[in-house]
Amino acid sequence: MESQLFIKLSIFLYWSSLFIYTSYWIVGFFGKRPRFYVLLSGVILHSTAITFRGIAIEYFPLTNKFESFTAFALACFTVLLFYSRVESYVYRISLFCVGYCFFVVASALFPMKLSYAPPLMLTIWYVLHVPISFFCYALWTSASAAAMAQYFSSGDKRRFEQIIDSGFQYGLIAFSISMIFGGLWGYVAWGSYFLWDPKLLWSVIIWFFYATCIHLDFWSEARKFKIPLAIVGFLILLTTYVGTSFFARSSHSF
Secondary structure: OHHHHHHHHHHHHHHHHHHHHHHHHHHOOOOHHHHHHHHHHHHHHHHHHHHHHHHHHOOOOOOOHHHHHHHHHHHHHHHHHHOOOOOOHHHHHHHHHHHHHHHHHHHHHOOOOOOOOOHHHOOHHHHHHHHHHHHHHHHHHHHHHHHHHHHHOOOOOHHHHHHHHHHHHHHHHHHHHHHHHHHHHHHHHHOOOOOOOHHHHHHHHHHHHHHHHOOHHHOHHHHHHHHHHHHHHHHHHHHHHHHHHHOOOOOOOO
């Protein structure tokens, strides 16, 4: 009975947070303070919904595609909350749109029913690996949004360059840590630190891609490629995160 109560509460909070996120499209036109508190309210309700879902299954609630997509959306909204003072409509809407689209797609295409963790997920390394990956993806998405803002902004662009550099650097650090935890998880779950799996191969590709991006500043002639590479990086991110789950046979397709 308790699990049914928590799942009902979580579903109610999911729809409530979606309503608040939707209202951000209107409030986003107003000042910093209103849009900050609207987004903060959505993040709090969203986080609470995920927490209730975890209580219901008595484990970390990242066991199916609905939970995966909405968790990535939450990571995007959290990063946007951190950069809420950035006065760029293009940046805010670009980053918000990615999170919002993932949330809506999850709500429309995937059932909200509970999924209990299979044995291969029952390890601390899985719990550490997946959330860090999502925040890393959100940081790289933020860098892509800042790159888009660079193209459409006529004012001071140094702030966007800082966001791009932060996204590159902190995203790569987070992803490196995540890959270490992922390797340990793989050893526990499959008996190997690395498998010739589409998800793992694309994870290596995206690691080398962003490792290259953070070194562009050391070669003056290559700096001009930072903005387009930030945008291309988002396409590689989608391939790594979404493409390998839907269009390839991967051990990570839950």
